């Protein structure tokens with residue numbers, strides 16, 4: 001099990017566990033985490049699973065694909081250098097303890 | 108604990124989303140989700156994309172982890188169909204004989220593939236329709252390299268399956284009776300683009316071609332299609348993708364108003380105030396012109412679910428939403444925003460005849476009302492803003508690719 005911490009725009013935090021291979025987007029929707037929608041189900045078509053990855057966690061992440069990078073243009077809140085679409089972040093041991101910040105809006 | 112008792116019929120994209128949304132919003136009464144499939148709610152879009160291609164597992168299709176339903180105290184009845192609704196007694200009778208009471212009932216039964224009305228096809232094991240995971244699981248073993256696949260219908264499902272089949276090395280012939288592909292979904296320019304792409308990828312696309320007869324072999328399988336031009340096409344697999352029939356029989360039998368779907372008001376309520384309908388099965392009034400429409404898409408299903416959740420909890424909310432849709436074929440991503448059915452002008456941004464990247468804007472009285480974007484999420488981001496704002500943009504500027512999507516977006520923001 002991989003621990004994922006979600007931090008809401010108001011500072012509220014919640015921690016949930018994801019299974020190996022499960023995307024952070026699914027961890028969020030499976031635990032009714034507010035503010036992550038995942039409308040296209042992880043197909044890189046909607047950008048409603050936008051998160052800002054915590055700086056420390058950022059270094060543990062595999063790089064994003066060009067397709068994900070392109071889709072970051074579609075996010076509702078302006079992306080930063082730490083933006084990711086969390087349907088593309090798959091839980092694995094090396095990510096244990098990852099912290100992500102939820103943006104103010106997804107649409 | 109409230110005395111409310113909400114029953115949802117159909118554990119698909121809309122039903123599953125509604126159950127989760129109700130709990131998210133703090134509903135703590137009884138909540139039952141009845142579904143006739145053998146699965147917790149799963150995403151259908153990957154069925155004709157990554158799942159058929161073998162790049163996504165059954166587990167990855169699940170919209171939420173199964174444990175969520177227990178944790179949230181959502182009663183899920185799988186493999187169970189709702190058989191009838193008694194509106195007076197406010198009960199639903201299930202296929203296992205159980206009778207559920209409800210204070211509010213939501214019908215989210217989706218639809219089923221339209222069948223070809225051909226007797227020879229009913230017993231043939233190599234003829235497929237695509238709606239459920241089980242449909243794909245049955246079909247997948249036939250998808251061997253070199254197998255000859257005939258696809259009947261050039262809509263999204265037919266085209267997506269063609270794309271996967273080519274990537275898996277099948278021989279694909281696609282027959283469309285209309286003059287163009289995607290005739291119901293887009294304009295002739297985009298139709299022609301997709302014809303070119305499929306042709307480039309090796310699909311034998313036959314427009315204005317219907318099947319006159321199906322020749323069945325000793326095995327009972329369809330072996331040959333005879334086209335209306337008299338041509339014989341040998342096949343190993345037939346895939347039929349000719350549209351959807353809404354599952355509205357249950358509602359109709361209960362005396363609810365049904366006409367190409369279950370008719371609902373702007374709050375998604377049927378002609379019975381205790382019963383609502385959402386998703387592919389619901390025919391609702393357009394927020395703009397009041398015309399009834401039924402939309403078959405995930406964003407529509409999930410947004411209707413979230414809207415009706417509020418209404419069920421006593422905060423009536425009309426359904427107003429910017430429609431959007433997507434399709435993946437080969438390396439091409441199509442993203443659609445808005446409804447293009449009433450446009451009077453089409454503006455092309457980019458090159459349709461070469462490459463795989465362009466945008467088509469639909470204007471009505473000068474207002475941007477919809478767009479089809481291929482291969483450019485940046486343009487999709489802008490198009491969404493333009494359509495949402497009902498922006499009036501000079502077509503010359505829209506068409507000018509020297510203006511970047513970002514600049515276009517800024518120019519519009521400045522005007523708005």
Ligand SMILES: Cc1cc2nc3c(=O)[nH]c(=O)nc-3n(C[C@H](O)[C@H](O)[C@H](O)COP(=O)(O)OP(=O)(O)OC[C@H]3O[C@@H](n4cnc5c(N)ncnc54)[C@H](O)[C@@H]3O)c2cc1C
Pocket residue numbers: 116117118119120121122141142143144150151152153154155187188189190215216217218237238239264354357385386387388402403404405406408431432433434435
């Ligand atoms: C292959 C495929 C690809 C698609 N691709 C896309 C795409 O790329 N983008 C997009 O936006 N949309 C896509 N769609 C459409 C999208 O999946 C649907 O719009 C969406 O699933 C509608 O949700 P729904 O809940 O209304 O219906 P469904 O998801 O179909 O759910 C209805 C459920 O109710 C069940 N049911 C029916 N009758 C009963 C009964 N009497 N009792 C109990 N259960 C019952 C059904 O078996 C089903 O499980 C695709 C659809 C398919 C089939």
Ligand code: FES
Pocket residue numbers: 025037038039040041042043044045046047048049071085086087088
């Ligand atoms: S869920 Fe749609 S892009 Fe991530």
